[in-house]
Amino acid sequence: MRILIIGAGVIGLSSAYYLSRAGYDVTVADRHAEVASETSFGNGGQLSYSYVAPLAGPGVVSKLPRWLTQRDSPVRFRPKLSVEQWRWCFEFLSACTRARSELTTQKLLSLSFLSRTLMHELIAAEPSLDFDFVRSGKLVLHRDANAMQSAVDLLAFQRTLGCEQQALSADACVEIEPALAHARSFLAGGIHTPSEDTADCRRFCKGLEAVLRERGVRFLMNTPIDGLKFGAKGVEAICDGAPLAADRIVVASGAGAAQLLKPLGIRVAIYPIKGYSLTFDLQPHITAPHVSITDFARKVVYARLGERLRVGGIADIGGYSLDADPARFATLRKETATLFPEVAQSAASGEWTGLRPATPHGLPIVGPTRYPNLWLNVGHGALGFTLATGSAALLADGLAGSNNRELSSAFVLSH
Structure with a gap:
């Protein structure tokens, strides 16, 4: 056939x-x-099997005013005279219930755990593949104590779905990833998932x-x-x-x-959500993470790809244009400077803008x-x-x- x-x-x-x-x-x-x-x-570089909860969740509606008014918001909506866009948005809002979000998360976790097994089997079966794959583990960082407590409260539910995770203090986060030492003072803690991977998708x-x-x-x-x-x-x-x-x-x-x-x-029901990434070449003297990092509040991810650091994030809902907004790259650099100042001081070797094909649910x-x-x-x-x-x-x-x-x-x- x-x-x-x-x-x-x-x-x-x-x-x-x-x-x-x-x-x-x-x-x-x-x-x-x-x-x-x-x-x-140029995506974020994280193979994030345990973090597949949909963007449509019960807490989204309360965040909409900030997303619509703040230029540097992690999620930004630009209305268009487009039936396609508005229909997608209404379907998205209808999916923002706890019951729908939990059901979607369960289905996505089943698929992601299958994908993890198959990815590891594929790597073993194809020794010629070389794509900076590392079983790095992942730290999701929380700056706000309430957000950290909410994440801790979810651990028991996550375990019932097969996720192996551990809540850590700020000091314990730095112990696992010493490159976070500069950020210790404003971290409330983090969730560590040893089973996550990083790799270069391209x-x-x-x-x-x-x-x-x-x-x-x-x-x-x-x-x-x-x-x-x-x-x-x-x-x-x-x-x-x-x-x-x-x-x-x-x-x-x-x-x-x-x-x-x-x-x-x-x-x-697919609509593009524009994302951005920066790639930094790491010199030997630069302090950069080896563990996969997600800044929960800022919705920015950091993935070590060999001697490079990929910094990705942002969700712009505003049509099919690939035109890059320089302010969005500036936001990524600013956030990098907060966690990893030595990295941010170097020039980015790559800028990327791409359209993520998203369904409402x-x-x-x-x-x-x-x-x-x-x-x-x-x-x-x-x-x-x-x-x-x-x-x-x-x-x-x-x-x-x-x-x-x-x-x-x-x-x-x-x-």
């Missing part, structure tokens, strides 16, 4: 890996000259591309898909006026999926559509790298007619 995957980011490439391993004839098409040229290029994609090419997977780069149309043979992907040969098509095109699927009458969409030959693997938001292997395995199982993973039905598009 010939399978065409649209999208050469981490989701598309992971899909190609598991489908080719299952014996399918796989082709990957992408409009860019290189794989991982968009959202997978390097993972480039390495996976090499593995796939060796196994006969074809890549059609610089190949934009003009559209999808339904014909006598089912859905066809049109390029330069002609259909690309395929028995099955998998859409893994991130934030662009909604527009691509719309002419077929398929609505996927936070669950990705993995599985078939009402068209028998059209499948989806989209809507992973900020968790694409974390959920990539598990989502790809679910997709491969589904295409093979297998239903041996209990959580698969939770991510299928509702018709």
